[in-house]
Amino acid sequence: MKSVSLYTCAPQLSNDMAEVLRLYMGNITLLVNEAGGDFCITHTEEIKENQRLVSACMEGKTVQESADLTGDEVIDKRLRRRMAKLCIYSLMKAHFGFTPPWGSLTGIRPTRLVYAEMEKGRTLDEASAQVQRIFDVSSEKLSVMRDIITVQQTLPVPQQDEIDIYIGIPFCVSRCAYCSFLSGEVGNGKLLTPYVDALEREIQLSLRLLEEKQLRPRAFYMGGGTPTSLPAPLLARVLTAARPLMERCSEVTVEAGRPDTIDRDKLQALLDARVTRISVNPQTMHDETLQRIGRHHTCKQTEDAYRLARDMGFDHINMDLIAGLPGENLSMFRQTLDWLRDLSPESMTVHTLSIKRASLLHLWEAQLPDGDMVADMVRAGAAAAKEMQMEPYYLYRQKYMAGNQENVGYALKDHACLYNIDMMEETANVLAMGAGAASKRLFDRKGFIKRAFNVSDICQYIDRVEEMAQRKRELWEMAEEDAKEETKEGTVLS
Ligand code: SF4
Known part of the structure; x- marks a missing residue:
């Protein structure tokens, strides 16, 4: 692993700068204001005549950025961070001689940047050009963003008094190697009933x-x-408790992601509750890969679960795939796409493998696959979606992604999942229930968001469910001026 000595007058920005370094060097050890790194970078700032001047220097090369101070604390803070990152980006690009697909962007919601430019009165074309100019985003990725925004603009915009509902069931039957979700294995099942009891209470409140x-x-x-x-009876209890919420939503999704958890009784419970969309996630159609990544089911089970759901009457089934799974090459990924096309789901999300810190892959010190190959897989996913007449409708990025790519959701016309869009664009309030769930309130002021988190530990959640409900109440009773500022700068403008 490479190490970088970063001398900076703003150590609070060092993580932001490190994100850009990782675009070029993968995992690094960052030494802040310490000698001994393989590379040595100096970052400086000064304010002169109402302008912030930022520079960075490495191996005799110096780059500079400047911006007028606006007097708005939030905007100035955002620009300061952006300039530091852009300086590091220019140094890295000059040193390593290549441009990552998303340029200098490291945030998870790149489309928000285009929207931010459009909010200044620019057209989609002008806003895209501006984002490309500032952040050096490739034309290929810019075109994906434009297609997504074009689709999103045809969909109903969340209103101030509208709210999305999230319910988290933090259990799974075994742990996928790439999974970093909060989930305990069902194990001996002792926690399931107490969890559902607590969840029912939280739903009620x-x-x-x-x-x-x-x-x-x-x-x-x-x-x-x-x-x-x-188990089906407990699932039915949650669905019954949530029924008054579900029946007022235009879209009701339940993740049935693992084919080895699906049976007729559970699907019937979902149908009885008028669930409109389920996800049955293959990830790959190669059994040997499924075993390698700890998914204890076969491709045949996926296909059987899918066909059962279809036969029982589900008319919107989503399927997720992952590009770059360990041991897979482009032709294997294409085979998965061909197989998925034959099944004809209404929507699919093509993820790119990312090795998150909380995952088993990280523990096993697994390496990300070749970036060029993953880029070709992502292109193959987009081409397959087009053949299936699907349009891209949302995207997000993650840290430590293979080839610095992205995750893109595709759907047939009129099948885009509003919840996914709302989450990625941060355009809707969220009332979230269950261990680890995060509620979100959007205040009148643009970009002003406050969250209330439920505890992640399942036993703690069960014991403290009344407190979790109270946290949500406090969030919605908070006056805007009393709320601590939590702007979207971290995700919107990085
Ligand atoms: S199916 Fe895999 S990725 Fe999804 S929650 Fe379970 S363990 Fe995690």
Whole structure:
């Protein structure tokens, strides 16, 4: 692993700068204001005549950025961070001689940048050009963003009094090697009933809050973990408790991601609850890969679960794939796409493998696959979606992604998942229930967001569920001026 000595007058920006260094060097050890790195970078700042001047220097090369101070603390802070990152980016690009697909961008929601430019009165074309100019985003990725925004603009915009509903079931039947979700294995099942008891209580209290604040549910999403890892009677209990929320939403999704958790009884419970969309996630159609990544099911099980759901009447089934899984090459990924095309789901999300710190792959010190190969896989995914007449409708990026690519959701016309869009664009309030769930309130002021987090530990959640409901109440009773500022700068403008 390479190490970098970063001498900076703003150590609070060192993580931001390190993100750019990782675009070029992968995992690095960052030595802040310490000698001994393989590379040595100096970052300086000064304010002169109402301008911030930022420079960075490495191996005799110096780059500079400057911006007028606006007097708005939030904007100035954002620009300061951006300039530091851009300086490091210019140094890296000059040294390593290549341009990453997303240029200098390291944030998870790149489309927000285009929207931010459009909010200044620019057209989509002008906003895209501006984003390309500032952040050096490739034309290929810019075109994906434009297609996504074009689709999103045809969909209903969340209103101030609307709210998305999230319910988390933090259990799964075994741990996929790439998984970093909060999920405990079902194990001996002892926690399942107490968890559902607590969740029912939280749903009840949340309903009361919703009524009092006159919030209108918009999109419903049950995820986790894998909700269908609950036995059918417990799943039915959650669905019954959530029914008053679900029936007021235009879209109701339940993750049935693991085919080995799906059976007729559970699907019937979902149908009875009027779930409109489920996810049955193959990830790959190669059995040897499934075993390698700890998914204890076969491709045949995926196909059987999919066909059962279809036969029982589900008319929107989503399927997720991952490009760059360990041991896979382009032709294997193409085979997965061909197989998926034959099944004809209404939507699919093509993920790119990312090795998150909380995953087993990270523990095993697995390496990311070749970036060029993964880029070709992502292109193959886009081409297959087009053949299936699907349009891209949302995207997000993650840290430590193979080839610095992205995850893109595709859907047939009128099948885009509003909840996914709302999450990625941060355009809707969220009332979230369950261990580790995060509720979100958007204040009137643009970009002003405050969150309330539920505890992640399942036992703690069970013991403290009343407190979790109270946290949400406090969030919705907080006056805007009392809320601590939590702007979207971290995700929007990086
Ligand atoms: S199925 Fe989903 S939640 Fe379960 S272990 Fe795999 S990635 Fe994690």
